[in-house]
Amino acid sequence: MSKSLRWTREQTQALFEQPLLELLFSAQQIHRQHFDSRQVQVSTLLSIKTGSCPEDCKYCPQSARYKTGLAAEPLMEVELVLASARQAKAAGSSRFCMGAAWKNPQDRDLPYLEQMVAGVKALGMESCMTLGSLTDRQAQRLADAGLDYYNHNLDTSPAYYNKIITTRSYQERLDTLDKVRQAGIKVCSGGIVGLGESVTDRAELLMQLANLPAPPESVPINMLVKVAGTPLEHTEDVDPFDFIRTIAVARIMMPTSYVRLSAGREKMSEQTQAMCFMAGANSIFYGCKLLTTPNPAQNSDLKLFTKLGLNPENSVIEQTGSELVAQVNKQMLEADTELFYNAGR
Numbered sequence: 177m178s179k180s181l182r183w184t185r186e187q188t189q190a191l192f193e194q195p196l197l198e199l200l201f202s203a204q205q206i207h208r209q210h211f212d213s214r215q216v217q218v219s220t221l222l223s224i225k226t227g228s229c230p231e232d233c234k235y236c237p238q239s240a241r242y243k244t245g246l247a248a249e250p251l252m253e254v255e256l257v258l259a260s261a262r263q264a265k266a267a268g269s270s271r272f273c274m275g276a277a278w279k280n281p282q283d284r285d286l287p288y289l290e291q292m293v294a295g296v297k298a299l300g301m302e303s304c305m306t307l308g309s310l311t312d313r314q315a316q317r318l319a320d321a322g323l324d325y326y327n328h329n330l331d332t333s334p335a336y337y338n339k340i341i342t343t344r345s346y347q348e349r350l351d352t353l354d355k356v357r358q359a360g361i362k363v364c365s366g367g368i369v370g371l372g373e374s375v376t377d378r379a380e381l382l383m384q385l386a387n388l389p390a391p392p393e394s395v396p397i398n399m400l401v402k403v404a405g406t407p408l409e410h411t412e413d414v415d416p417f418d419f420i421r422t423i424a425v426a427r428i429m430m431p432t433s434y435v436r437l438s439a440g441r442e443k444m445s446e447q448t449q450a451m452c453f454m455a456g457a458n459s460i461f462y463g464c465k466l467l468t469t470p471n472p473a474q475n476s477d478l479k480l481f482t483k484l485g486l487n488p489e490n491s492v493i494e495q496t497g498s499e500l501v502a503q504v505n506k507q508m509l510e511a512d513t514e515l516f517y518n519a520g521r
Contacts, residue, residue: 399440427456
């Protein structure tokens with residue numbers, strides 16, 4: 177759909193109501209028009225500041241309001257972060273994402289964050305951060321440091337949002353996305369499936385994302401990871417087909433965006449993940465941990481990639497062909513991702 181047009185509720189809801197196999201066929205056709213269907217962008221996510229967050233997001237083990245047994249940790253030292261980035265690159269990741277459990281960063285934190293961004297860029301990797309709300313000046317400073325992507329998820333629909341979060345408004349999230357975009361940083365924004373929301377809420381979330389002035393370049397679709405001690409720990413599981421349907425609709429509505437199969441993969445079968453790739457997902461987080469929650473071991477991902485005939489998207493791989501694909505895959509299998517997450521602990 178042209179950006180001169182906006183998705184309506186009726187159009188979006190109609191996509192969710194399509195027979196699943198027809199929806200998957202449409203999503204795969206659109207995917208192939210804009211991407212190599214055998215390439216998957218691979219990112220690594222590191223928690224650079226863990227726990228003690230003042231927000232009340234009901235899904236998050238890092239909130240100071242919930243007793244989840246998570247030990248709070250201060251902002252990591254720059255060199256420890258960069259050591260993790262080097263390990264991520266050696267394991268085959270092309271983007272290094274850094275997440276801090278803040279409502280918003282303080283200006284005193286910016287010099288360290290700028291050094292992290294510059295260091296990741298010096299490794300030849302794309303950089304991404306998620307730090308909470310930003311001011312215009314903070315966004316510009318991160319842009320000047322070379323930050324490629326900023327992640328700030330909308331999480332769910334405007335109507336359902338207050339049932340999940342009360343310490344930050346939906347408009348604040350949209351404002352941060354606008355500041356990031358105005359600073360020249362690419363936007364990474366998506367949501368979570370399985371919060372107890374309705375199908376209509378999922379449709380409204382994707383409509384919000386697709387109707388931004390420019391759709392996010394990266395759209396993470398998360399399956400709720402239920403953590404003991406959070407208010408959503410007993411939420412009903414989402415049917416895998418409903419999750420796959422959400423991926424397919426995201427691909428159709430945002431045809432040029434990377435759609436990331438994000439949190440929750442650790443509980444997904446290989447068959448569910450394969451159908452998500454068929455539905456248009458073409459990005460994953462790679463490594464055994466996502467901030468504080470589990471993720472499939474990297475060798476499991478490589479085995480699945482091999483079964484499906486997929487390859488990690490990487491500029492070096494694209495330039496030198498299939499022999500280097502096999503070589504990098506072997507390196508990814510052998511790399512020790514525990515170093516990503518044990519650094520500084």
